[in-house]
Amino acid sequence: MNKTIITILLASVLSVGNAYCANESEAITASTNVPEAQYPKVDGNKRAHFRIHAPEANNVKVDICGKKYDMTRDNDGWWSAVTNPLVVGFHYYFIIVDGVSVIDPSSEAFYGCGRMSGGIEIPESAEAAAYYTFNKDVPHGQVRECKYYSDIENAERRCFVYTPAEYEVNHDKKYPVLYLQHGMGEDERGWHQQGMMANILDNQIASGKCVPMIVVMDYGNCGYIFGSRPGETREQFGASFTPIMLNELIPYIDKNFRTLSDRDNRAMAGLSWGGHETFETTLRNLDKFSHIGSFSGALFFLANGIDKAYDGIFTNADKFNSDVHTFFLGMGSEENFGSDKISDALNNAGIKHTYYTSEGTHHEWLTWRRCLNEFLPLIFKQKS
Amino acid sequence: MNKTIITILLASVLSVGNAYCANESEAITASTNVPEAQYPKVDGNKRAHFRIHAPEANNVKVDICGKKYDMTRDNDGWWSAVTNPLVVGFHYYFIIVDGVSVIDPSSEAFYGCGRMSGGIEIPESAEAAAYYTFNKDVPHGQVRECKYYSDIENAERRCFVYTPAEYEVNHDKKYPVLYLQHGMGEDERGWHQQGMMANILDNQIASGKCVPMIVVMDYGNCGYIFGSRPGETREQFGASFTPIMLNELIPYIDKNFRTLSDRDNRAMAGLSWGGHETFETTLRNLDKFSHIGSFSGALFFLANGIDKAYDGIFTNADKFNSDVHTFFLGMGSEENFGSDKISDALNNAGIKHTYYTSEGTHHEWLTWRRCLNEFLPLIFKQKS
Numbered sequence: 164m165n166k167t168i169i170t171i172l173l174a175s176v177l178s179v180g181n182a183y184c185a186n187e188s189e190a191i192t193a194s195t196n197v198p199e200a201q202y203p204k205v206d207g208n209k210r211a212h213f214r215i216h217a218p219e220a221n222n223v224k225v226d227i228c229g230k231k232y233d234m235t236r237d238n239d240g241w242w243s244a245v246t247n248p249l250v251v252g253f254h255y256y257f258i259i260v261d262g263v264s265v266i267d268p269s270s271e272a273f274y275g276c277g278r279m280s281g282g283i284e285i286p287e288s289a290e291a292a293a294y295y296t297f298n299k300d301v302p303h304g305q306v307r308e309c310k311y312y313s314d315i316e317n318a319e320r321r322c323f324v325y326t327p328a329e330y331e332v333n334h335d336k337k338y339p340v341l342y343l344q345h346g347m348g349e350d351e352r353g354w355h356q357q358g359m360m361a362n363i364l365d366n367q368i369a370s371g372k373c374v375p376m377i378v379v380m381d382y383g384n385c386g387y388i389f390g391s392r393p394g395e396t397r398e399q400f401g402a403s404f405t406p407i408m409l410n411e412l413i414p415y416i417d418k419n420f421r422t423l424s425d426r427d428n429r430a431m432a433g434l435s436w437g438g439h440e441t442f443e444t445t446l447r448n449l450d451k452f453s454h455i456g457s458f459s460g461a462l463f464f465l466a467n468g469i470d471k472a473y474d475g476i477f478t479n480a481d482k483f484n485s486d487v488h489t490f491f492l493g494m495g496s497e498e499n500f501g502s503d504k505i506s507d508a509l510n511n512a513g514i515k516h517t518y519y520t521s522e523g524t525h526h527e528w529l530t531w532r533r534c535l536n537e538f539l540p541l542i543f544k545q546k547s
Numbered sequence: 548m549n550k551t552i553i554t555i556l557l558a559s560v561l562s563v564g565n566a567y568c569a570n571e572s573e574a575i576t577a578s579t580n581v582p583e584a585q586y587p588k589v590d591g592n593k594r595a596h597f598r599i600h601a602p603e604a605n606n607v608k609v610d611i612c613g614k615k616y617d618m619t620r621d622n623d624g625w626w627s628a629v630t631n632p633l634v635v636g637f638h639y640y641f642i643i644v645d646g647v648s649v650i651d652p653s654s655e656a657f658y659g660c661g662r663m664s665g666g667i668e669i670p671e672s673a674e675a676a677a678y679y680t681f682n683k684d685v686p687h688g689q690v691r692e693c694k695y696y697s698d699i700e701n702a703e704r705r706c707f708v709y710t711p712a713e714y715e716v717n718h719d720k721k722y723p724v725l726y727l728q729h730g731m732g733e734d735e736r737g738w739h740q741q742g743m744m745a746n747i748l749d750n751q752i753a754s755g756k757c758v759p760m761i762v763v764m765d766y767g768n769c770g771y772i773f774g775s776r777p778g779e780t781r782e783q784f785g786a787s788f789t790p791i792m793l794n795e796l797i798p799y800i801d802k803n804f805r806t807l808s809d810r811d812n813r814a815m816a817g818l819s820w821g822g823h824e825t826f827e828t829t830l831r832n833l834d835k836f837s838h839i840g841s842f843s844g845a846l847f848f849l850a851n852g853i854d855k856a857y858d859g860i861f862t863n864a865d866k867f868n869s870d871v872h873t874f875f876l877g878m879g880s881e882e883n884f885g886s887d888k889i890s891d892a893l894n895n896a897g898i899k900h901t902y903y904t905s906e907g908t909h910h911e912w913l914t915w916r917r918c919l920n921e922f923l924p925l926i927f928k929q930k931s
Contacts, residue, residue, distance in 0.1 A: 197658070197661070197662050197663060197770075197771075198661070198734075198770045198771045199661070199771040199775045199776065200662075215647070216647075217645070217646060217647045218646060219606070219645045219646030219647075220644075220645045220646060220647060221605075221645070222603070258649075260604075260644045260645060260647045260649065261601070261603045261604045261605070261644060261645045262601060262602060262603030262604060263599070263600075263601045263603075263604060263644045263649075263652075264652070265642075265644065265647075265649035265650065265652065266649065266650050266656070266663060268647075268648070268649065268662050268663075269662075270663070271663060272650070272656035272663040274581070277581070277582070277583070278581050278584075278652050278653075279581060279650060279652075279654070279655060279656040279663070297694060297703045299696035299703070303693070303694050303695070305691040305692065305693050305708075306691065306692045307689040307690065307691045307692075308689065308690045308691075308692070308739075308745075309687070309689050310681060310687050310745070311687070312683035319681045319683070324689075331803060331804075334718050350582075355692075361692075361694070386581075386582045387581075387582045387583040391583045392583070419715060420715075
């Protein structure tokens with residue numbers, strides 16, 4: 164923005180009506196904006212205030228949290244809108260300019276919805292947000308981008324690997340590993356960028372709430388919207404990830420990091436489609452995993468009855484309860500992705516598990532930050 | 548995209564005129580697209596083919612390489628355009644929808660131009676691109692995202708740190724460090740994402756062309772367009788980075804990585820405004836640096852004559868030539884950012900340096916990939 168634009172912007176701010184001025188003055192710039200972008204802002208009622216310069220456009224909307232808000236044009240071509248109060252946490256959003264859904268130029272970009280998307284963080288109280296907030300007084304791990312070559316795909320692949328702060332100084336210590344998967348239309352960046360996983364791990368490790376661990380985030384081969392590939396079945400969608408994970412990713416991680424590589428020290432969890440991938444991978448390979456988490460996902464396996472799922476694995480509750488050290492299900496109270504139904508079926512089958520409800524949240528990242536925060540203290544704490 | 552959209556897309560492809568069909572059939576999907584996005588494509592004449600669905604828009608353009616191309620609408624609301632042959636390498640680009648400049652929904656997003664931007668890679672020959680291409684047959688380093696707290700800014704900061712592949716196995720070896728800066732309107736992601744620095748380092752280290760080193764990429768506090776902050780002078784723009792680098796970043800890196808921390812083993816280089824920051828930082832602190840590179844940058848210091856620059860540092864050529872082990876300047880042949888003028892002035896002053904011209908390239912990332920490729924073999928090779 165140059166000075167002229169800023170002058171126009173200031174004039175524009177001063178000229179808006181009283182409808183939302185009361186909150187405008189106290190609204191703060193969203194943490195998810197690019198540098199120097201003043202809008203969007205969030206006010207004390209958790210309403211988001213959007214603004215974009217589009218003097219030639221005929222119709223501009225904001226698309227956020229399942230609702231499209233018409234924006235209003237002023238005489239200088241600035242369009243603005245204020246949302247209803249929003250649920251706290253991270254939301255993808257788009258600006259719709261004459262029918263084209265695009266990223267707000269003021270927003271950082273996040274991979275979600277099968278494409279790069281805008282995003283806005285609606286802050287909750289500092290106390291509630293503390294577990295995923297950067298704390299300058301705790302040691303910080305690193306998130307490492309690693310490239311490896313997949314012979315299965317005949318292509319370069321990328322994963323992100325969180326190593327705890329102490330990894331750099333304890334050169335002889337080996338660590339358990341959590342494989343953590345994103346959902347449909349997202350990719351290996353999601354847990355770090357939208358999920359704030361590094362802050363969650365740093366804070367829990369520092370307080371002793373979870374054990375120091377390595378966390379691996381790879382691409383689940385489901386980064387587009389199901390249906391985009393003609394002829395692809397639901398069973399095929401993302402299924403190519405499991406053999407890559409088992410035969411290439413895990414060996415790569417165990418070779419290149421100081422890992423504890425037995426089943427007692429390997430966990431997998433995922434959100435939404437990543438929860439489905441987690442069940443598909445772990446429940447068919449319990450020789451390799453003993454800690455399992457599904458956040459708002461993995462409902463499909465109930466379709467034919469729990470007894471028939473995964474070669475009857477749930478019909479022998481004693482063996483399952485002995486083999487699986489952690490079995491975690493979580494979901495937001497405002498979504499309907501079936502973790503509650505899975506929990507009911509598991510209870511009926513005598514399968515021990517932890518069920519968590521994130522109060523007030525939808526099928527969104529705050530649900531999954533909370534799920535991760537609940538899941539981490541449970542894993543890698545079995546008696547060896 | 549759902550099946551309907553794909554059907555429309557296919558029909559649209561089949562119905563376009565012959566004006567560019569000859570190349571359309573051989574065009575390949577750009578490597579910079581998001582998964583499943585077929586367009587933009589690049590044809591054998593290095594022309595980019597863009598396509599976007601915007602049935603309600605009145606005017607759609609593509610803005611790339613300094614030229615705006617009108618897009619043409621078909622009956623189904625798909626707009627398309629083909630560019631002139633483009634220079635090879637990475638280009639930022641935008642789609643302009645009824646006057647609003649936005650990221651193409653088909654593109655990955657890159658931080659540049661003071662905001663998230665679309666980007667397209669126009670491939671050059673495999674031979675020419677080999678040095679920055681992922682090679683599955685060489686060991687790969689890691690790019691680590693590190694967070695640290697700045698007391699100067701009273702805020703969390705982020706840097707990316709490349710460690711060579713051998714860093715993980717040679718636990719007692721210490722490494723020289725290159726601090727590598729982005730340009731105006733970019734940030735600490737640029738060198739890794741647009742600049743392909745990890746591939747360049749991996750390939751050079753594997754072949755012995757450069758020595759194994761750590762590379763640190765931090766935010767140069769110039770990630771917006773100069774003029775956006777009312778009252779900020781050119782001297783102030785980005786200048787807050789130097790004290791942070793000297794007093795916080797370098798100590799953080801030396802504490803958390805196995806570094807050689809003497810001046811013989813510390814380099815700094817930057818592109819465009821990052822070149823200016825490099826001169827401002829190194830030439831005032833030669834006790835801390837002995838290898839210096841400026842790619843398409845750092846012209847301002849000549850304004851009052853080279854003798855007056857940096858407290859007269861260039862007036863004692865013998866001392867400068869003895870103190871500075873590497874002094875590198877580079878620029879694209881098609882840009883006018885003054886590295887040639889600096890080189891002339893340095894020659895007149897008897898200052899030893901290396902001057903490199905990237906043939907055929909502009910003020911863009913391929914120039915800087917090439918500059919880095921030329922700079923790396925020169926550094927950290929002085930007799931100790």
